[in-house]
Amino acid sequence: MSVSSAGDMKAPQPKKKKSGTSELMKIEQRLAYWLLLPTLIILFVIAFYPLGSVFYSSLTNRVFASGREVEFVGLDNYRNLLSVTVQRLNPALDENGAVQTDPDTGETIYERPIDVLPREPARYRELDQFSFFGSRYVVGAIDRNFLLAVGDTLQFTIITIAVETVLGLGIALLVHSKFPGRGLMRVVMLVPWAIPTAVSSRMWEWMFASTRAGFFNVVFQNLGLSDGQTAFLADAAWQLPAMIAIDVWKTTPFMALLLLAGLQLIPGDLYEAAQVDGANKFRQFWSITLPLLKPTLAVALVFRTLDAIRVFDLFQIVLAQSRYSMASYAYYELINGQRMGYSSATSVVIFIIITVFAVLYIRLLGVGDDE
């Protein structure tokens, strides 16, 4: 249906210009529109129309591949996705009305979160608990998994980007100096980038195996850090660090290559001048390299951040449904849950978060300033 509407589109007619414009200009203009047309039609069919329909169906209860009538539900999907509540937990009382304490630790026992979390409009589930001024509170959410996915994805993004920027900059500075075998080193740097994420995810999954058949358990045991039975991918404490380790390995070389290209744009005589003025290496880095590298760094950060926020392959393959990224959550809602409206709302939230990050970055780092 969208193709027929797209196919009906006529090439935008060149605007009639005042007489005096040469015929050649008109021909050029018309040719330009015809050349652009295929790209615009394709982008309409695969990007703009679907994006519009995602926004629309996020406001409905549409179910995937079903004949059920679609109802407009307003912002219900978003309310279910994002609702959060904080409730105070009262200490649990025994029959005599006294406060119960744990016989072992002497800590106060509180009532169960399930008793205080609201059931309307939908059941709230426990997200977290915290103490504040001597009272105990529970944080509840209707869609616990999605909010955890948002938190995990943002944490993943921030740590990954920070680590790979530092590491990437280090590698770029090192490889920037002239040495025999530099070309070979660049090939080596392209290896993690070229391996499909689906494939590298499985490679690392095997390295993280939960017995000493896995590389990391062997290393951890040899270093005396563990008994060699750590379930890196099942243990909640290790899941995110493992994901971060895999992604840092996979994407640091990309960061390093971008920064390397940026370094090569800095004229060498600047350093010679600094040398003559007696500036040491650190000073040179701080006053020449870093400021001149800023535009490249900014672009690299934007690319990588927007990429990390939408991480999918890694989480879906390695953790499946034991822990979600935002994108893998949207996928499972669509494919396993068949809840198209709800999944669309998830996509819209991801889209908005990505847009906010992009705008923030462009403001903060002034990407567009030196156009």
Added chain:
Amino acid sequence: MTNKNTFTYIIGRVLFWLMIGLIALYLLFPFYWAINSSLKNENQLQMTPATFIPRAPQTLEVAITLQNYASVFQNENFLRGLWQSTIVAVSTTVLSLVVGAFAAFALGKLRFRGRTPSLYLILSMTMFPQVAVLTGLYAVIRTLNLPATPSMILSYLLFTLPFTTWVMTAFFRGLPLDLLQAAQVDGATPFQTFYMVLLPLTLPALVTTGLLAFINAWNEYLFALTFTTIEPNARTVPVVIALFTGQISRQEPFGEIMAAAVVVTIPLLILVLIFQQKIVDGLTAGAVKG
């Protein structure tokens, strides 16, 4: 004094090469581990602690087996996946080069109204998150009743086409105008100018962007996984590897998975070896202002 300088120089060199070696080890080790594991049989894979080269469980002598590779190459799903990936990646690349080159010529060399907005539109599309259109695109495909293979080709244009167009626009713009004028003086139509003068000149750019489009399409996973849900025979190789189960139902057959991983990666590594300069150019073209 000179002695001390030589000394610090040597220390510096040693540290430098140590760092280079460490980085190379870090970047290559997971791939080495995959090769190592792919050459082990089931028993060797379960040995604890894992050995750094394939060794026989009892004698600890080096023992290499190729059985994982043999079974991977007898695995119909895997072979079909390789074929599917080739079709999808090649078609996507050709399509985005042709369509993208047309648009890029207009954006880079022709004067028309709406040029700047079109440029910004395409630049913003290069960062477009695929997951944001997942449900909508799936609905479009279901409405059009497209089979999985053309669906993947079409949807991959979402990330290859804007990138190709953007990079090609920059290349076209850098080409000297007098060549165009010379062609026009000789009586060539704008289309002939494009086809006979500009296209041969932009061949290097086509190779660069084509390589990246090909690798990105070869590696794509989200759309491939989603659109082949009901059509398992159309699965591309990343999906096959992600969903890999052994011929006989048992624990995850990591030996075979690693063999498959190595087989899929080798063509990419060959591309990287041959075209490293072009790939780096393409990767940085969008990001670094020259």
